[in-house]
Amino acid sequence: xxxxxxxxxxxxxxxxxxxxxxxIQSGMRGYRASYVDLPGHGANALxxxxxxxxxxxxxxxxxxxxxxxxxxxxxxxxxxxxAARNQHVKGLALVASHYALPVHxxxxxxxxxxxxxxxxFYASYRKPVNPQLLEQEKEEISLVPVETTYLDFxxxxxxxxxxxxxxxxxxPILALxxxxxxxxxxxxxxxxxxxxxxxxxxxxxxxxxxxxxxRPQDVVDALLAFEDRxxxxxxxxxxxx
Numbered sequence: 001x002x003x004x005x006x007x008x009x010x011x012x013x014x015x016x017x018x019x020x021x022x023x024i025q026s027g028m029r030g031y032r033a034s035y036v037d038l039p040g041h042g043a044n045a046l047x048x049x050x051x052x053x054x055x056x057x058x059x060x061x062x063x064x065x066x067x068x069x070x071x072x073x074x075x076x077x078x079x080x081x082x083a084a085r086n087q088h089v090k091g092l093a094l095v096a097s098h099y100a101l102p103v104h105x106x107x108x109x110x111x112x113x114x115x116x117x118x119x120x121f122y123a124s125y126r127k128p129v130n131p132q133l134l135e136q137e138k139e140e141i142s143l144v145p146v147e148t149t150y151l152d153f154x155x156x157x158x159x160x161x162x163x164x165x166x167x168x169x170x171x172p173i174l175a176l177x178x179x180x181x182x183x184x185x186x187x188x189x190x191x192x193x194x195x196x197x198x199x200x201x202x203x204x205x206x207x208x209x210x211x212x213x214x215r216p217q218d219v220v221d222a223l224l225a226f227e228d229r230x231x232x233x234x235x236x237x238x239x240x241x
Contacts, residue, residue, distance in 0.1 A: 006066050006090055006230055007032030008223070011059070011082075013073030013097075014156055015116070015149035017042030019140060020072060023213050027220035031227070038078075040148045048148045052159040056081030066090050068230055070223060072212065073097050073183075074156050084165045091230035093174040093223060096181055096209045098188040099162030099195065103153045111150035116141050126180035126208035133213060166196050172233060173199040174226045176219065178207035 008031060012020045018035035019042065025035070038055055040048025049055045055078045063082075068091035071079030076097025083089040110117045121141070125134065166173070175192055177184070185191075189201050202222050207214040 005032075006068055006227065006234070007034070008227070009033075009059075009063065009067045009069050010035045011069065011071040011075030011078050012036070012038065012041070013071075013075050014152035015141070015144050016072070016075075017140070017143050019143065020210070021212060023216035024220050024223075027217060028223075031224075038075075040151075041144050048151050049155070050151055051155050052077045053081055053161070055155075056085065060086045063088050066234075068093060068223075068227060070095060071097055073101065073209065074152055077101065077156065077159055077162055080162055080166050080169075083169055083171060089171065090234060091172045091174070091226060092169065093176060093226055094192075095176045095219065096178055096184065096211050097175075098184055098192065099166045100159065100185065101156040102185065103157040108150070108153060108157065111146060111153055114146050116146060116149065123182045124209045126178065126206060126214060129208070129214070137210075137213070163191075163195050166192070166199075169196060170198070172226065172230050174222065175199055175201040176211065176222055177201065177203045178209060178211035178214065179203045179205045180208045181211070183209045 010021045010033065012018055018037050021035050037044040039046035039058065049058065059078065059082055063086055066088050069079040069082055069089050070093040072095040076094035077099065079092050079094065080099060083092045107117050107120055173196055175189060177189065192199050204211050204215045204218045212219045
């Protein structure tokens with residue numbers, strides 16, 4: 001492996017597909033990047049999984065070279081588990097994510113009954129939101145069966161290993177937040193920093209939970225700066241006597 005030969009693996013969140021990363025892909029050209037459809041999502045016809053750990057196990061088998069894992073929301077929790085079990089993960093970027101993402105019973109009930117909660121949809125974006133983006137996102141909901149989305153949110157709610165797992169990580173960690181995110185737990189940033197002192201945080205203004213859709217260039221800039229940090233740390237390890 002040569003210095004700098006670290007790729008990116010992008011993992012979408014609950015009820016999403018790789019399309020959630022569509023706005024940053026042009027900015028990532030020239031970098032080795034793969035955009036994952038989790039089982040049961042988008043073009044992946046495999047059966048959806050019922051837990052964060054199961055998703056991580058399946059993804060771990062596909063990663064052979066050194067990577068930075070970038071996970072949005074649920075994808076970030078999958079990233080934590082992936083980093084904990086695969087030595088090829090050299091950096092972890094949590095995009096609008098945390099080691100615990102509890103879900104209100106009312107949200108779970110609506111999803112279980114077959115409908116995506118309108119309140120959850122609108123709370124995912126800042127106010128005011130670009131109307132064109134909102135229309136695109138309404139169409140995105142139909143790309144994943146609501147039964148699969150329910151399993152995703154249930155998996156998020158059931159995941160309890162996150163703090164312990166992230167506390168054990170000895171790799172660079174970036175937490176990237178939308179300043180207007182209304183979905184993350186209160187004090188998520190402070191709790192993450194307490195759990196792992198290697199973590200750093202960046203807040204993006206004028207962005208909600210889907211920060212990579214609302215402020216894509218800011219996300220690209222943050223990820224490329226993080227990649228430089230990860231590569232420099234790897235070089236330091238190689239050169240250390």
